[in-house]
Amino acid sequence: xxxxxxxxxxxxxxxxxxxxxxxxxxxxxxxxxxxxxxxxxxxxxxxxxxxxxxxxxxxxxxxxxxxxxxxxxxxxxxxxxxxxxxxxxxxxxxxxxxxxxxxxxxxxxxxxx
Amino acid sequence: xxxxxxxxxxxxxxxxxxxxxxxxxxxxxxxxxxxxxxxxxxxxxxxxxxxxxxxxxxxxxxxxxxxxxxxxxxxxxxxxxxxxxxxxxxxxxxxxxxxxxxxxxxxxxxxxxxxxx
Numbered sequence: 001x002x003x004x005x006x007x008x009x010x011x012x013x014x015x016x017x018x019x020x021x022x023x024x025x026x027x028x029x030x031x032x033x034x035x036x037x038x039x040x041x042x043x044x045x046x047x048x049x050x051x052x053x054x055x056x057x058x059x060x061x062x063x064x065x066x067x068x069x070x071x072x073x074x075x076x077x078x079x080x081x082x083x084x085x086x087x088x089x090x091x092x093x094x095x096x097x098x099x100x101x102x103x104x105x106x107x108x109x110x111x112x113x
Numbered sequence: 114x115x116x117x118x119x120x121x122x123x124x125x126x127x128x129x130x131x132x133x134x135x136x137x138x139x140x141x142x143x144x145x146x147x148x149x150x151x152x153x154x155x156x157x158x159x160x161x162x163x164x165x166x167x168x169x170x171x172x173x174x175x176x177x178x179x180x181x182x183x184x185x186x187x188x189x190x191x192x193x194x195x196x197x198x199x200x201x202x203x204x205x206x207x208x209x210x211x212x213x214x215x216x217x218x219x220x221x222x223x224x225x226x227x228x229x230x
Contacts, residue, residue: 032211032216034218034219036221041223042223043115043117043203043221043222043223043224044203044219045115045221046218046219046220049216049217049218051215051216089155089156091156093215100146100161100211101156101158102155103155103156103157104155105153105155106155
């Protein structure tokens with residue numbers, strides 16, 4: 001059974017502050033690591049997919065890093081805005097013919113004005 | 114709109130009912146998925162279809178029956194469900210199977226919220 005852990009479970013951040021959270025995943029049989037943003041009453045939306053150790057991806061104020069050897073990824077949000085309020089999911093793909101992603105429970109982020 | 118449309122958005126059914134959830138995508142994707150999200154649990158993969166063939170079935174009870182008549186449509190047929198099956202059911206698609214390309218991502222629908230009485 002694959003275990004994907006995200007921390008913290010929830011986070012309150014003041015508007016304008018920067019924040020980050022963590023995804024831990026198995027360090028063996030790594031194929032890809034995904035990040036999704038899920039706003040209430042909407043569809044989860046892909047932010048990043050990373051496949052190589054040391055990968056860094058950036059999209060506007062949001063960036064992510066990947067360490068496959070130790071099995072973790074960080075998501076950073078710079079200068080948080082109210083529209084960043086969402087649940088952020090990470091998902092691990094172990095490859096080997098598996099099509100399913102193993103998801104973490106998510107980090108619920110609330111930006112306070 | 115993500116390009117993946119799910120209907121209905123909300124469904125209430127009794128344990129003896131038969132109902133279906135529908136998913137449609139016109140993104141030209143070849144793989145489609147059903148995921149389940151129960152309260153306080155992570156998203157769980159239920160079924161995977163690639164080019165209309167089922168490629169994965171994650172030990173899902175037979176009261177859930179998927180159907181993929183073509184590459185744009187995916188159904189989840191529901192029959193004699195239990196109250197514990199109440200959950201959000203998400204459909205997703207990807208250009209090719211995730212096992213074939215690590216660079217692919219899932220495009221999700223908004224989900225069908227199911228309540229079983």
